[in-house]
Amino acid sequence: MMSHRVFFLFAYMSALLSLHAADFTVSANVAGRQVKEDSYQFTFSATEANTWIKFQLPAKCTWGAGQTELSITLVKPDAVTFRFAVKAIGPDNALAESDFTSLELKKSESHRFSYAQVGDKAPQELCILSDEAMKSPFTIEINQIKVGDTQIQSSMAWVQNAPVTALPPVLFKGKPFFPLGAYDYWPIGGANKARIDPDFLAAGGNITDFGNLAMPDWSGYEKFAQPTIFANLEKVKDDPQFENVALLIGLGFNLIMDNAENTSGKQGHGSYMIPATGEALAARRKVLTEAVQKISAYENVIGYTMDEPENLIWPYYSAQRKKEWELYKDQDLATCMLEWINSWTKPIIREHHPGAQLMPIIGWWTTYKQTADMYDVLIANTYPGKKADAPEFAADLFTVSYDAAMQVAAVRANGDGRSAIFMPPMFDIWRENTPQYTINEQLYVMFAPIAQGVMGIHGWRLQRCSAAYRKFVIYPAMKEVSRLSEFFLGEWHNELLASDHDDATVEYLLKFKERERLQEGLEDAESKKALALVPDVSHCLRRHADGRYLMLIVNNRREFLPEVRFKCWLEGLPRSMTCNINRSRSVWLKNGEFKTSLKPFEVLAFVFNAK
Template sequence: MNRLTAVSVAMLVAACAWGQDITPGRTLLADDFARFTEGSADLGRLPGAEASWGKRVPIINGEPMDNAIRAGGGALTVGYASGHAPFDTGVWVEGLNIADGVISLTVGPSHMADRCNNASISYRAHTGEAAAGSRQKGAYHVDLAGDWSGSRDVILRYGGDALAVGNVAEARDRAQAHRLSVAFRGDRHSVWVDGVKVIDYWEIDAGRAAAGFVGFGGWYSIGAFDDFTLSEAVAGVERRPSVPGADGPLFFQGRPFFPIGTYNPPDEDDLDEWVAAGCNTTVLGVAGESATPEQRAAGIRASADWAAKHEVAVIWFPGMDFYSSVDGKPTVTRPEDIPPKVALLHEMLAITASDPQTFGYCTFDEPENVLYPTYKDWDQKKDQGLAEWIAEGMGWTFSTLKQTDPDAYVMPIVAWWTTYKDLAPLYDVNFPNHYPTLKEHAPLRGNLYEVVLDAALAADAARETGRIGFVYMPGIFDLMPGRWRAATLRELRYTSFAPITQGVLGVVPWRLGYCSMSYRRAVVYPVMRELSRLRPWLLGEWCDGLVTSDRDDATVEYLRRLPKRVRLVENEEKTETVEADVVPDCSHCLRRRPDNTYLLLAVNNRREPLEVTFTLSGIDGLPDHAVDYIEYASVPMADGKLTDTLEPFAVRAYVIEVR
């Protein structure tokens, strides 16, 4: 059950509207092969250019089969030799490397009776050989498949990994020519077939935008090619959805971004393990007011350098006291105290606002818990009145940060479930946290399901107030004193994955500084790896309306009666329970990756085992099984239905590859 099903359509619209199309500008190179009236294996230079054609051909008895690629009759024929590698043959442009461009190519008829001309355009290749082949490491490849009976008529790959697919028609005629074009600029890649855009993909991994070789060729096929052009890429109008009211995903350095990381960075001893687990985000503190401006600046620059070295997005935590004081107790900032505090923020922003590793600012850590003792009108409006008072008195923090760094996200840690809506003026992205593992409960016997309630309320507040969304902060600690205990591996998996079913935009647990090295390695990093493995789907299209289950309602009392108010102050929790329909027996969501595979993420919210039947509708070409990416177990499917038994608080990540 997903509380954000109502905005799934809006998410899809946003995913398709991140920018206008990239268009071709000035022609850099072109070759229509018209000069080859007679057959020739020597392709030479491109017309009017210093650049020349290089060839990737089969090797037979240690000698290149040069005639496998030859020009003649005003076209280029690319072939292969059965039993002699390489089987992905082609040509590359020698003497020109380019990062952004538009490549167009006519893929002519096949010269084989039993297959189509399986063409490929390659770009940003590390080597010429990679640009002339298909599925070669260190290059993007756009493959025009020979079989168009399914949904993968065109495939965009990086190396051998499929990134996105496009559907052209029900069948492909091997005798018909097609115009294949790809436009690439920065992290955006768009593909057209015969003038129709079939792929529009935004890269989610860093380090793939550098200049490289370009080329084209075939895959186990023999066929004609013609009218190659390489043009400059002219950017369309692109927008980054970082203002209130935009629908996710979040963006970092121009790319769609799903933050996965930890509050606090790793130590040197486990830095490599943290990075290898797929962590890409951390919360870093800025030195407090007791430090000199020079010390604060040096600390920020050192942290930013560390983040750049390891390609980490930084959420800065300003080391300053935002509050004023009345009778020795904190209160909202008095007007006369605001200017010097703004000056301190500007001091930080002078460095962080222009630093490419800046992702956001974590302004407050549970302001309700700090300020409620000073709030005088509790009996009148209770939680709502407290939140409104805080939002009005502390609103200067949000405006100051957004005026100077509008593209960064303001991300306070809001503590109380009932204040998410009324504290929305203080955030772009809510950063809620909840730690339901208490010493009084045995593993998997506590109220872990409260994270679903928490996430659902955060999602509702974001939707109702027009904020961007929320990043969730489950608990990680085995060294923290108090009434909490360390979550087990299965508990942390549940508390990290369950909020995703409610529409979370990232997962950054709190707090690595309270984790021993053994706990990090045994519990934290395994769960981070599991999250990271699913990142391409978590940044995909929301399809929650296409799946239901027979466990979409709560059938046990402890899920029907949930807390109305929880003041997260130790020894002061006085909770009233009310009837609620937020947490069902099983929560789930469905995400489509651009390669046309689906992730059905499901969690059992109960303390008991649960048999669940999921029903998918409106998806053509469903297979006869799914693969759970947590255990890597195959689960049968039939007629769009999948039945499984989930252990208490279990997580399933079913990946479904449609035909």
């Protein structure tokens, strides 16, 4: 997904002409920044075709029988092919025709280009266009822009982002809400699923999973599947504690796939599940139809989910479609998920439970875009591993930001009202000596996805949390998100906030695993260039319906940053602001600017009034 950025610069013209200072702007639908008075760097991430960079010319720029010139230099990687053309806009024929050309760039090698000027009217903009999809990220520098005898330069100034389109809110009972919850909900000390932990509610919990549908021949059917789910739905339908809690119903492993050939002794992920066909498919259609018809009567059921279908089908897929995987990788895997699962489950839900949302947990960020037909709300999950006895901030927590960025980009590209919820880690009971996240680490993995644009947080999973971990880490972190949740439903104004750390400058934010399979034994060891931007510091600006603003700042670095400078373009800003999370942290503002240090993976949230 291309992110639009606009650069507002205070420019002057110098050379043979003597011109007064003028406002000069540069805009692009790729990430960019000014690096010198006459130089601009632009980073092309993996994008669709039709990227552009526009240089708006000063009003007093002379035009005539001259040349327009500019230089392009590759900053990184070592070599790349860049297909582009240079055009004039307003009027469009102010430059001699420039066709698209493919330029072979080598690192640090500069190429100078010259284009004949036509007519006597200067265009409003010079535009560098590319009609080719970018397959891997690269950064170029454009400098020494010369129009006739005039060298275009600009004083160093802040970079202002262009507006970002907000994702739609998730709807519950017809109204927008910010989902905040966990995979489970019942109190410590038992699995009475007709009860909800009051501390979960007090922490702002408003969404949870309520059980998985299964085929009747499953050994746990009576205790865990439809009989128990229906009984509990009936018990909680008039319980005031559940009144504002959205319930998700899961499509269980042996319902959406056939376990007839599973001899592995495993259940779920890692077992050998085959696509249901013939009588097996007919039986599953009947079971799902009957279940959905009953569930549709309960208004608290927000929709249906499934757990990482990529990992579920992988044992069968990898055995049967080796050639297709070699040729098409995740594209073919996504096609199989749509064919084997979505092709029959989705029509049943749409017909028998109108208004219910499809909310699967898609496990691999490489399939987010291709599986659009499977979801109304995409739930993405990443659980950065933390080794036992590891110090605070040793885990690669920043993978949460990358996953969320990939998720939001896919959902925004697919559009059609789709939204996104992120599922961060929320457990300290899994294997022997499972390490606990600290409260600071938990705050990061819950707020970082929000800064990237997700519209809900749904952790995995409460029944793998000890009582102490719930009390001192999970619920306090949930409360901080809950206190600010109304802002996350408000207007987005990211274009009015910038920092001097809006780029990624460390290696671990520039390379990520090609895919994160989230299953032991299926790791992808090779790291490749990031396909989405995770800057050193993420931030967003939201406006509450009552007019107040929230400035959310997240450090994606595991190192301490001694000074980060910020600029906010709102009018009527206060002289100082105090963080709503760490109330000992305050900043002082002057002309919309302030600076602060940031601890590793620190989260700051400032609520204030402004015009």
